[in-house]
Amino acid sequence: MPELMPHWLTKQAELSPNKTAIELPDGTEVSFLELKRRSQLFAEKLFSIGIRKGAKVGIFSANHVDMVIALHGLSYLGAVAVMLNIRLTDKEVHYQIRDADVSVILTQNKQSSFHVPTYTFNDIEALEGQPAELINEIDLDAIFTIIYTSGTTGFPKGVMHTYGNHWWSAVSSMLNLGLNQHDKWLVTLPIFHVGGLSILLKSVIYGMPVYLMEKYDKQQVHQAIMSSGVTIVSVVTLMVRELIDQLGENSYPESFRCMLLGGGPAPKALLEKAKEKNVPIYQTYGMTETSSQIVTLSPGDALERIGSSGKPLFPAQLKIDAEKGSIGEILVKGPMVTQGYYNKVEATDKALTNGWLSTGDLGYTDGEGFLYVVDRRKDLIISGGENIYPTEIESVLSGMEGIREAGVTGREDIKWGQVPVAFVVLDDETLTPEKILQYAAENLASYKLPKEIHFIDQLPRNASNKLVRNRLTSLLS
């Protein structure tokens, strides 16, 4: 197999020089040619401060054009971009910087707390460039990015992505969702997570504009879908709920063809509501280790398979570590799967066996091969020998009129080992724990009923708006 191909951005600037690569809410547009020129200039400036092939360079920024330019700039030098999550604590970031051997950090705003040389994008822009031999051909086996997994147990691990991982991810998604000349993908997920990053790389590979938002804002996203020609948006569950509220009695334009929903199982009631409103939701399953999607519903199945994440993308494979039809750990394989964690041989060996990634997620497939993800294995509640899946309870609770959302976790119990406990965000303040339990009892076996109902203003979520259940657990202590 070939390992070299033309540098993606250079190539796209040749194919579609005047096409828009990035569009911003303020109306600014950056063409592929301009993006290339600015990224190459940025690379020469990075070269002047000593960045060379293989260097690990941290990017610490909210979504911004300058961040995109920094990313492509690093690729022109063959340097590795370590995408740092700006919502982490200093201590957490310091850990990642040390662990990834980061030698320089690029930031949007002045930061003094890092212990390695730190430059703002503007600092770099202000430098004299130095002629550098920029990369013309990408080696698909070379590492392009490192992103740390949220790592709720133990220390976080740096997932390495090769150019090939990102390439196959983009191509595999296209084989499923198709691609048309007028596609425009909205980036509201953070670029420091793989969900956001992968859209930027699809942009240069497909020759497709992205509509780039600094951060998620429900009204801005709604507006962009309604009137900016956005055809695809990647979202997490929380956003779906808010966007559907925002939509009210209106409909999205027909050209809006895909709301790609990742970040974990979604409540069925929400998906049903989306279907009623003709919102083209495609559930997908993926993680940092799979360079974003690896299992996704297809256009033909999206409305018929509510609750399923679909089938493994064309070059990918899936198996469940259990008897046929039963729930077990999800294993996946494919060219978008990471080759491992940076400097963590043991963790890599544990996660990967002959190319098969143990995801730590639980799920099952139906008779036709559709995947249903039920929960993170570590979130499983075992109560008196019975398996209880928090997601199932959350799905029931959030389907109740007056409940906005719910999070469920396990609490230790002398008699049962563990029991489920629910945290609920109310829309209707008159709801009582009794009424909620009564509703739950109509929909859940008795051993699955939450033993406590706590009201809470909002659920703890991470930078990609995913529910963090271990933060619920810590609320209990």
Next chain:
Amino acid sequence: MPELMPHWLTKQAELSPNKTAIELPDGTEVSFLELKRRSQLFAEKLFSIGIRKGAKVGIFSANHVDMVIALHGLSYLGAVAVMLNIRLTDKEVHYQIRDADVSVILTQNKQSSFHVPTYTFNDIEALEGQPAELINEIDLDAIFTIIYTSGTTGFPKGVMHTYGNHWWSAVSSMLNLGLNQHDKWLVTLPIFHVGGLSILLKSVIYGMPVYLMEKYDKQQVHQAIMSSGVTIVSVVTLMVRELIDQLGENSYPESFRCMLLGGGPAPKALLEKAKEKNVPIYQTYGMTETSSQIVTLSPGDALERIGSSGKPLFPAQLKIDAEKGSIGEILVKGPMVTQGYYNKVEATDKALTNGWLSTGDLGYTDGEGFLYVVDRRKDLIISGGENIYPTEIESVLSGMEGIREAGVTGREDIKWGQVPVAFVVLDDETLTPEKILQYAAENLASYKLPKEIHFIDQLPRNASNKLVRNRLTSLLS
């Protein structure tokens, strides 16, 4: 880079079991699931006659569902399909059979003239299958097909295509043309040529139906475009001319989005006429060695760059062996380029240098990187030290009212070395050589004027309807 991926047909049968894979003019449809089942059964029957991994099996057939099944059946055994051109003479076919070490031949109709065991598709169908270990994962580096180049000089050579070559060809085309849920690609080119074959492989990779015709028939093709939901068709120049005549004052449906025109330079007058009629012609450049397209116009450029073949597809590269802007040999590189000719180390080394294929074609690129193919290098006429490109003269002649088509070749000349000679097919029988020369003189420099004009009923064409200029030359002797 990964070398294994799920078997394409098995995977597509999992993803889209009930979707149509093949549609025939008589209304028959074969789903991906059925195609898989029949191909796997066929493989088990082939196994029972001793076909094993790596065996070279000749396929000698017009386009037919059985031929498609045979092809996929061979891939389930890891055998190599040697695609034989049914329009060749016995002697030519015998040469290819021997040269490719073909051990068994599969044919549509009884053939007794081959010197190796020969079975019709029906013969195989009638066998008892034998349980065989069928291939689940495709090795992208393995050879899938061998197709002989028409080879007008010297002996023909067997171009080897790996699964990877075909894969990258399909993906590269999709990155350029896009892909939508309703695409249906019409196969009227012979499957024993790479132009037809590549569409069948796109079908299983994209999950896209093909509309399969036994052979080109202008009325049938016209009807299929007008009323069978065909969105893309691959054609050669001759077909464009006939289809536009057939179209008359009508228009194609809006869903028909691409007439992909390969097989050599097309007369500008014809392309202009197509543009007038809103026929969405995309010129493309490719050859057996590049597994079909390697340079193609894009949707955005198709109508604006008449006469150009476009830019190299995303993973491909192009250079011209000449000063910038001048005419020289076209060299191409990319993952769809063959790794060489079967058992022909010397010819392979001559054709390929560090991954760059010397195409033997002449062309130039404009300031924006668009390729213009001018001619086959071997067809170049050198007259008194001046380069004369037959295609240019043909393009002028066929633009004249009353001329259907024209072929030009060189004849030896004591004074000039070579001089151009024209063969003309008339629509208007009253045209005389004098009138034609008068018209030509208004459009061509005098040294390019044909020294002879011959009238002829039809031009000599090969099985893919390409003009064969050396057969014109032999008409002169």
